[in-house]
Structure formats: C-alpha cells, structure tokens
Amino acid sequence: MVFTLVLAYGAARLCVWLHTPIPWMIGPLLLTSVVSMLGLPTRGAVPVRNAGQWVIGAALGLYFTPEVGALVVGLWWAIGLGIVWALGLGLGFGVWLRSVHARRLSALPPGQLFSTTYFASAIGGASEMTLLAERHGAQTELVAAAHSLRVLLVTVTIPFAMQFWGVHALDLGSTVVREVHWPGLLLLGSLSFVGAWAMQRMGRANPWFMGALLVTMVVTLSGYAWSAIPPWLSAAAQLVIGVSLGVRFTPAFVHTAPRWLASVGLASFAMMLLCAGFAWVMAQLTGLHPATMVLGTSPGGIAEMSITAKVLQLGVPMVTAFQVCRLVAVLLLVEPLYRWWNARKPVERP
Structure with a gap:
C-alpha cells in the first residue's frame, strides 16, 4: 500500500507540473491503473478510501448555502428530468x-444474459x-468490469474536455467559506x-x-460557516x-472478455456524447452553464x-x-424496473 501511495503521489505531482485537470485524482488513477494491469503489487485500503470520501463529502456540503439551496429546490423538475434521462439511457x-453479445455469450441462459447486460x-x-446483479444470477465479473471501465473513461475524458473547452471558475461568486478555522473544522x-458512521450502520450506499x-x-x-477544508x-x-x-x-481485468470491454468502451463514449447533447438542452431550459449540466448529467461516478x-x-452544488x-433514484428504481422489464419477456426467464 505504501508503494502504491508513493507512486500515486509522484503521478499527482507530475500532473500538477503538466497542468492537467484535477491532477490529484487523474494522476494517481491513471498510473495506478497501468501499474496494476502490468501485474505489479498495488493495493488500496478501504479505511483510507472511506476517509477520502468523508473529506470530499464534507467539502462539497459547504457549497450548499441557503441561497444555493433555494436555487436547487427551484430546479427540482430539471433534476427529475435528469433522473428519467439516466434510467432511459x-x-x-x-x-x-x-x-x-447475444451470440458471443450464447452459452449463458437467456435470463442470465438479460440480467448481466441490464445491470x-x-x-x-x-x-x-x-x-444487485449477483442477487439476480448475472455474471458479476462482467458487470463489475463494465462499471469500472465506464467510470474510468468518464473520469479521464470529461475533465480534459473541460480544459480543452476552456471553462472554469463559474463559482467565484459563491459565498462558500474559504478560510480554515481549526475549532470549526474539528466540530x-x-x-x-457521525453522519457517515450512521449511514454505514444503516447499510446505505456510499x-x-x-x-x-x-x-x-x-x-x-x-x-453556519464554521471552516473551509484545507486544500492539502x-x-x-x-x-x-x-x-x-x-x-x-x-x-x-485485462483478460475479461475483451470484446465485452470494447463494447462497453464504445458505448461509454456514445453515452458521453448523448449526455452532452441532453446537457445543452437542459442548459437552455434552466439558464445554467452548459458545463455545469454536462457534469451533472454525465454517466460518471458521483464523487469523481x-x-x-x-x-x-x-x-x-448543482452538479452534486x-x-x-x-x-x-437508480438505487431505488433499477431493481423494480428490472422485474417489470423481465416480466414482459416471460419466454426469456431461466
């Protein structure tokens, strides 16, 4: 794990020097991915990852001032459309x-093929x-590989697209607290x-x-504006x-059904393009900047x-x-939708 963190730090410093977007995440992500696929001993730790998510969650929550909260509530309909779009996509x-992949995965029972591609x-x-895929008898290694590849491609592609676009600093007028006050930070x-621990005890996602x-x-x-999160x-x-x-x-991962991964990669880029078009339409309807809507509707991970x-x-705030x-919404609806969709195809049940 120490070896992995040292490599990641060096990659982050290199990306800072190269002026890449989000260097402290892009650098470690790319180098760790390459080194891991080459078979070198890399390792992450769940408690360390949890700590990183805890910090990022708290940092993002600081943007939700009362004024921003009123704006988000006023755009509930746009968020609803975004949910419908994501489910349909x-x-x-x-x-x-x-x-x-109907022929390439023909050895799978029809019901298992359906659950694998669905999830x-x-x-x-x-x-x-x-x-969820495991619960419904899907090929979990294919499902996990598809999501990992999609998140990787979106996480790398969109920040560089934003940098090429030249958009940044739309939040400069935000009233988010920018000074670190150690007593407030400790509180x-x-x-x-406590909130994160409680969510974990309740078995919630992320x-x-x-x-x-x-x-x-x-x-x-x-x-209340107790403290900012230190940049370091x-x-x-x-x-x-x-x-x-x-x-x-x-x-x-490299040896996991190469054609399956190629299809997922192609579809991931197609989804990014479709989401960009949807984001432009939503930007016209809401008055928000298209870049904000691209990030808000992109098929990537929430933290990334x-x-x-x-x-x-x-x-x-709007992206978050x-x-x-x-x-x-996906966590609540994807399984009921699966049952409904599968019920329409009784001949394909295993």
Missing part, C-alpha cells in the same frame, strides 16, 4: 449490449450494481464523521461520502479516491464528477445535487 445501453448498463455505483469533522455530505449540507443550509486535505482525499479506482484494473466540478469551480439524486 441505461435501458437503451443494456438493449444494445444484449443485441451485440452492467445501469448508470449507478459499481459495487451496488454488482451486488464539522466530528459531526460529519455511506462515507453521503453521510458527510448530508450532515455538512444541513449545517451550511442552516447558515482535499488533495490527499482526491489522491486516495484515484488510487481506489485504479487498483480495480488488475491483470485479470463532483470533484471535477469542485476543482474547476463549475457549479458544484444532480448526481446525488440520480444515484438515489
């Missing part, structure tokens, strides 16, 4: 995957979708830790991110999150897209609200 992705295409968290850290985010949101929406702590959190993503790409918005200062609401 996932269904379409699953239908396409199934049609492409591999749902735009949700990798761990949660893999657990905020303690409360957000508990360390969501718990810290929700507690800090409540504090900030109440008008935010950078360290981004580094360990990048490592936690990178160590998924083992040599076994929110970090991108934070570092580039691209409408952090869109991504959080989509995550919750």
